[in-house]
Amino acid sequence: MKITIIGAGNMGGAIARGLAKSGTFAEEAITCTARTAGTLEKLRSTNPGFNLLTDNVAAVNGADIVVLAVKPWLMQGLIEEIKFSLDPQKQIIVSVAAGIPCSQIEEWLSTGMPWKGEFLPAIFRVIPNTAVEVLESMTFISAIREGMPQLQLINHIFAKLGPTMVVPESQISACTALASCGIAFAMRYIHASAQGGVEIGVRAADAQKIMEHTIIGAAKLLLEKGTHPAAEIDKVTTPGGITIRGLNEMEHAGFTSSIIRGLKECVK
Ligand SMILES: NC(=O)c1ccc[n+]([C@@H]2O[C@H](COP(=O)([O-])OP(=O)(O)OC[C@H]3O[C@@H](n4cnc5c(N)ncnc54)[C@H](OP(=O)(O)O)[C@@H]3O)[C@@H](O)[C@H]2O)c1
Known part of the structure; x- marks a missing residue:
């Protein structure tokens, strides 16, 4: 099986490297494109076997x-460029572009094509986040229509890059806010905590490491025990103690509210 990633920039390149690193595809079975030789050279330096x-x-x-991985505003032009060379009866099309529905990809792909109306192309929308690089992407997958036999294969491939969730396309924006934007929010929390750590006397590098492991520990507790975050918070908040004082001070400054407002802004 061969995979082609068109637009091997940050996301497309990370997917390509992740697929090679996880052993899902041999490097020789992965083809990547970009507009400039410089982008391709970067990929060659890490994965010399890529085409x-x-x-x-x-x-x-x-x-x-x-896999179509160019910026959303370049997608229509790209599809116009390649659609006469594609065989949508055999090839599976995956778009990672934020904000472009499968139906739009299908329309661009099929307009003016002799096969239009004769069969339905297999189109999937896949939204990973940048943790694809370390095979920990929370990736969402939507199919253009229900009951598509290729869904299992697409899910199998992207599951090599981290956990996947098959969701109706109507939920993709909300899921993207939580995971693809959410990874930036999590980074900001780590950075903010490290900055606070320095003010209270911990060296910057140590503070960052402490926060990285604290976040991993918190997530693992929830994942492995299946508990609710509030139950885990209860365990570390002694009445009158320092943790509840810190938490409540953060809430007075709008901690929960700011996160909810930020997420809502992402789906506007
Ligand atoms: N970054 C994320 O967290 C994330 C998450 C989910 C989805 N996405 C989606 O991923 C897509 C790519 O985002 P990105 O952040 O990876 O952007 P990026 O780093 O700019 O990568 C896009 C790549 O597309 C290449 N390109 C542009 N036009 C092309 C063409 N006609 N033919 C071949 N290659 C072409 C560019 O090549 P050059 O470098 O040579 O110019 C560039 O390397 C977007 O649609 C975005 O919505 C991103």
Whole structure:
């Protein structure tokens, strides 16, 4: 099986590296494209076995799966460029672009094509986050329509890059806010805590390490025990103690409210 990733920048490149690192595809079975040689050179330095091209038409030739990973506003032009070389009856199309529904991809792909109306192409929307690089992406997958037999394969492939969740497309924006935007929110929490740590006397590098492990520990507690965050908070908040004082002070400054407001802003 061969996969082509068109637009191997931050996300496309991370997916390619993740698929190679996890052993899901041999490097030779992965083709990546970009506009500039510089972007491809970066990939060559980490994964010399990748097929690296600036020619998208040549890149889709012979691929079983074609991942479209350019910026959303470049997607229509890209599809116009490659659609005559695609075989949507055989090839699976995966878009990672934020904000573009599968139906829009289908329309761009099928308009003016002789096969339009004769069969329905297999189109999936896949939203990973940047933790794909370390095989810990929380990835959402939506199919253009229900009951698509290729869903299992797509899920199987992206599950090698971290946990996956198959969701109706109507939920993709909300899930993207929680995970793809959420990874930035989690980073900000770590950074803010490290800054506070320095003020209370911990060296910056130590404070960051402490926070990285604290976040992993908190997430693992919930994941492995299946408990509610409030139950875990109860265990560490002694009446009149320092943790509840710190938490309540954060709430007075709008901690929970600011997170909810930020998430709502992401889906506007
Ligand atoms: N970053 C995230 O966390 C994240 C999460 C989920 C989804 N996404 C989606 O992933 C997509 C890519 O985002 P990104 O952050 O990875 O952007 P990026 O770093 O700018 O990567 C896009 C790549 O597309 C290449 N490109 C542009 N036009 C092309 C063309 N016609 N043919 C071939 N390659 C072309 C660019 O090549 P050059 O470098 O040579 O210019 C660039 O390397 C977006 O649609 C975004 O919505 C991103």
